[in-house]
Amino acid sequence: MELIVPKVKPVLDPEFRPAALAWRAFAHRIAGQSLPIRIAVEQSNGSIYVFERAIDRNTSSDATAVNLRFLEREVKFLLWAVGGFRIHIDAPEALVGFLRDYIYRYSPNQLFDKDVMGPIIYGRPFEIVHAAGAAFPKASHVTLPLGRHTGGCRVAIDKGASDIKAYAEQDGKTTFASEFKWDPKPQSDPAYHYEHIRHALRAAAASLPRVDAIGVSSAGVYVDNEARIASLFRGVPRDLFQSEIVPMYHRFQEEFGGIPVVVANDGSVSALAGSMSLNRNRVLGLAFGSSLAAGYTDVTGNITTWLDELAFVPIDMNPLAPADEWSGDRGCGVQYLSQQAVNRLLPAAGIEFPKDMGVPERLEGVQALMKQGDPRPPKIYQTIGSYFGYALAHYANYYDIGTVLVMGRVTTGEGGDVILKVAAEVLEQEFPNLKIDVRLPDEASRRVGQAAAAASLPQISR
Structure with a gap:
């Protein structure tokens, strides 16, 4: 994911690279070759929030790495801003599988999120589910x-x-x-x-x-x-x-x-x-x-x-x-x-x-x-x-x-x-x-x- 130098630089932190600019640059870069994806966040009261996003359709190793970084940061935002014990993702299965089976299984940062969002807040095991097409849930909140x-x-x-x-x-x-x-x-x-x-x-x-x-x-x-x-x-x-x-x-x-x-x-x-x-x-x-x-x-x-x-x-x-x-x-x-x-x-x-x-x-x-x-x-x-x-x-x-x-x-x-x-x-x-x-x-x-x-x-x- 491209890191953009801000126009209004923090005078004491020249290495700050705003997420807002990275997201905007990513959207501009994939314009014309984007792949729509959907992410749903499910809560224990039955509320389901749905977000429509886009990633790079290109399947090269470089594009896949950027897509994974984008998806991981997106899920991170949604977990803490929205909150939920289950994440449904309608995106390429390999991408979802890597996020679920590697990042959220071995990364200490994601293990913290997984523990808090699952048993501590919602009292249920935390899950990431690949939900393509009709298997993707409808919004209800x-x-x-x-x-x-x-x-x-x-x-x-x-x-x-x-x-x-x-x-x-x-x-x-x-x-x-x-x-x-x-x-x-x-x-x-x-x-x-x-x-x-x-x-x-x-x-x-x-x-x-x-x-x-x-x-x-x-x-x-x-x-x-x-x-x-x-x-x-x-x-x-x-x-x-x-x-x-x-x-x-x-x-x-x-x-x-x-x-x-x-x-x-x-x-x-x-x-x-x-x-x-x-x-x-x-x-x-x-x-x-x-x-x-x-x-x-x-x-x-x-x-x-x-x-x-x-x-x-x-x-x-x-x-x-x-x-x-x-x-x-x-x-x-x-x-x-x-x-x-x-x-x-x-x-x-x-x-x-x-x-x-x-x-x-x-x-x-x-x-x-x-x-x-x-x-x-x-x-x-x-x-x-x-x-x-x-x-x-x-x-x-x-x-x-x-x-x-x-x-x-x-x-x-x-x-x-x-x-x-x-x-x-x-x-x-x-x-x-x-x-x-x-x-x-x-x-x-x-x-x-x-x-x-x-x-x-x-x-x-x-």
């Missing part, structure tokens, strides 16, 4: 109404890797909004997580005469208010994760008297926040925090059953791109659009912090230098802005995007404006036909907007 409920006494939290944002409101009027520091990732004791979350909930609840409902925004995949996989709990051993973390919000529900509790992915809540505040649909919400969170509201204002875990989706096609510390794959969004990106770019920017300083504190240090007029931090934000512009163009190949709302600590302060300015330059210079309205919320909403939107998740029985 649902959307889910999410949030937008008002009234009553509501408590909400938004869990990040460095703090828990807590919020409370009574009949739409804010009664509490604060942040509580924590450091969850290295913690192996489930009690650490339980007590910190409980403290934040209780602090917000203390501002209300009663609590009618609790909404939770959190990184990770949640099904029926239960964590399936979440980076915040990576330090907890698997057996304790199953026995203590999975049922944790059911315990909170009992503790608060059986009131409605709804837990949603923080990306979905980010999209909901944008849709509610702007009164728009077709909103892609992105949170540049400890990781990259994403969510999407469709043309009807509902969320889909997509996972939207864009942290694991590759946006850089350079085979030597930075590796994700969790999955091991290279070029994934978390290394480009999060606090981890800021930390990774510090040496190139010539900024040094103590080795024992945490990543959130390093971001705060960069923000402080930015306020002081130091010339080095703008280069970090310019680089992230370039990443962001090309990532948006790649996402637009899969999502019908009208508006993008960007939240998270990385966008706080003047740096957020630099990120948006450079992203707009990318779209204008490289993708002029792509019309996307990219916005930052106001400063307060950047920090607690997701917690406020999470308060609308539960429906209160009257």
